[in-house]
Amino acid sequence: MDSAQFHAAVYHVARQIPPQHVTSYGHIAKLLGMPRHSRHVGQALKFVSPDVQPPIPWYRVIASSGMISSRGPGTTGADRQRQELEAEGIEVNVGRMGDLRVDLRRYGWFPAPGTVDTGVELNEDGEADVDASEATSEDGDDSEEET
Numbered sequence: 001m002d003s004a005q006f007h008a009a010v011y012h013v014a015r016q017i018p019p020q021h022v023t024s025y026g027h028i029a030k031l032l033g034m035p036r037h038s039r040h041v042g043q044a045l046k047f048v049s050p051d052v053q054p055p056i057p058w059y060r061v062i063a064s065s066g067m068i069s070s071r072g073p074g075t076t077g078a079d080r081q082r083q084e085l086e087a088e089g090i091e092v093n094v095g096r097m098g099d100l101r102v103d104l105r106r107y108g109w110f111p112a113p114g115t116v117d118t119g120v121e122l123n124e125d126g127e128a129d130v131d132a133s134e135a136t137s138e139d140g141d142d143s144e145e146e147t
Contacts, residue, residue: 006032010044011052012119017060020089021109022102024064031111032118038064059084060109068092068100 001009009032017023025045026038034040045058059081062068068085071077082092082100093101 001034006034006037006040007044007047009119010041011048011056013116014045014056014058014061015054016116017057017109019057020107022060022062022085022090022104022107023109024104025061026064027110028061031113031116033113057084062102066101066104067095068102070099 010028013028013031024038025041026035028041029035029037032041041061045056045061048056048058062081068078068081078100085092085102090102090107093103095101
C-alpha cells in the first residue's frame with residue numbers, strides 16, 4: 001500500500017466514526033491491518049483539508065489514552081479539536097496537568113478488525129499487504145498525533 005492509498009484508507013475509516021464517538025490513531029491503524037503505523041494515521045489526518053467533501057471528522061481521532069494532543073506551543077489544534085468534540089456533545093475534561101481528555105469507556109468506538117469497511121484488502125494474517133519500501137519500525141505509540 002503506497003502513501004496515497006494509506007491516506008485514502010485512513011479517511012475512509014475516519015468517515016465511519018459515528019457522531020458523539022472517538023477512536024484512537026492506533027485503532028485506525030489496526031483496522032487497516034497495519035497496527036504499527038499509528039503515527040502515520042496522525043500524519044494522514046494532519047493533511048485533511050477543511051474543504052474536502054464528504055468531510056473527514058479528523059477531530060474524532062485521539063490518543064489511545066483518551067488525550068487530545070497539544071500539537072506544540074503556540075498552536076490551536078488541540079483547542080479546535082476540543083471545540084469540535086464538544087459541539088457534538090462529547091465531554092472533554094481537563095486533567096491535572098492541563099491536558100484535554102475524553103472518556104474512552106463512554107465515547108470510544110473500537111470495532112473489531114474485519115468488521116469495518118476499510119477500502120483495504122487484508123492478507124490471511126489480517127494485515128495489509130505492504131510493499132517492503134513502505135514497512136517501518138513504528139512502535140505503535142499513539143502519543144504523536146497531529147491535526
